Amino acid sequence: MRIQPHPAAFSLIELVLVSAIIAIVASMIAPNFFQTRDQYVFHAEAQTLFDTLADARANAMASRECKSGDASAWWGISISHTLNAKPSYTLECQNTVHSDIQSEQTFPDASIKDNAIHLASITDATPTNFSNATTRIFFLSESGQMRIFDNAISKDTVIINLLHPKSQKTHAICMNRFAGFPKFDDCP
Numbered sequence: 777m778r779i780q781p782h783p784a785a786f787s788l789i790e791l792v793l794v795s796a797i798i799a800i801v802a803s804m805i806a807p808n809f810f811q812t813r814d815q816y817v818f819h820a821e822a823q824t825l826f827d828t829l830a831d832a833r834a835n836a837m838a839s840r841e842c843k844s845g846d847a848s849a850w851w852g853i854s855i856s857h858t859l860n861a862k863p864s865y866t867l868e869c870q871n872t873v874h875s876d877i878q879s880e881q882t883f884p885d886a887s888i889k890d891n892a893i894h895l896a897s898i899t900d901a902t903p904t905n906f907s908n909a910t911t912r913i914f915f916l917s918e919s920g921q922m923r924i925f926d927n928a929i930s931k932d933t934v935i936i937n938l939l940h941p942k943s944q945k946t947h948a949i950c951m952n953r954f955a956g957f958p959k960f961d962d963c964p
Contacts, residue, residue, distance in 0.1 A: 811943065818940040822947035822960075825936070828867055828879075829853055829913065829949065829958045833922070835869070836915035842869035842876040850923075852914025855936070870914070911936075913951060922953040935963055 786794075836851040848869045857863040867878040911934060912925045924931040936949040950963040 815940060815943055815945060818938075818943075818945065819947065822938045822949070825865060825938070826949050826958060826960045828865065829951070832867060832913075833915045833920055833957065836917050837920035839917045840869075842871050843878060844871070844876050846871035846876075848917050850914045850916050852912060852923075855911045855913075857911070868914075920956060922951065922956050924951060924953050 832851040832853055836848065840848060840851070842848050848871055850870050852868050852870070853865050854868060855863065855865045864880060866880045869876045869878055910927065912923075913934065914923050915921065916923070924934050926934060932954065933950070933952045935951075938947045938949070940946070947961055948963045950959045
């Protein structure tokens, strides 16, 4: 009876060499992966704010009812930006008597770590610093006509600048009350 040879196998040196190559490649790829993930989260948060603005406009044009079941007079967003607190925004529905808060979110979303997004500024087309302010953007029911108030002062144009602190990438949401629809990263 003849003994069959063992199938070919890898030597210890070959296994160590392949493991070292895999470790080197993984160490080169990992930082790019995490940076790309952070930038994707930043883009998603900025897009969520833009989508919330678009939803407010669509709800107003469709004369959608508030959560309370009352007819809406307007739908809008209030963006609070204060010096000592995280910026936040609130989707609101106003009827003839009171305002219903539909949803509320802070920058960054509580589930996202490392401050993925910062509200860099809200300007009226010229850069200004803010300490305690609220910007309200709302759309009148049925017509969808836009009104913009920054610290209770009526504005024609508002630009919301969002900043990713690690990569210094930015997104901007522009609104002009005459154009009516917000623009994402297409500011003049």
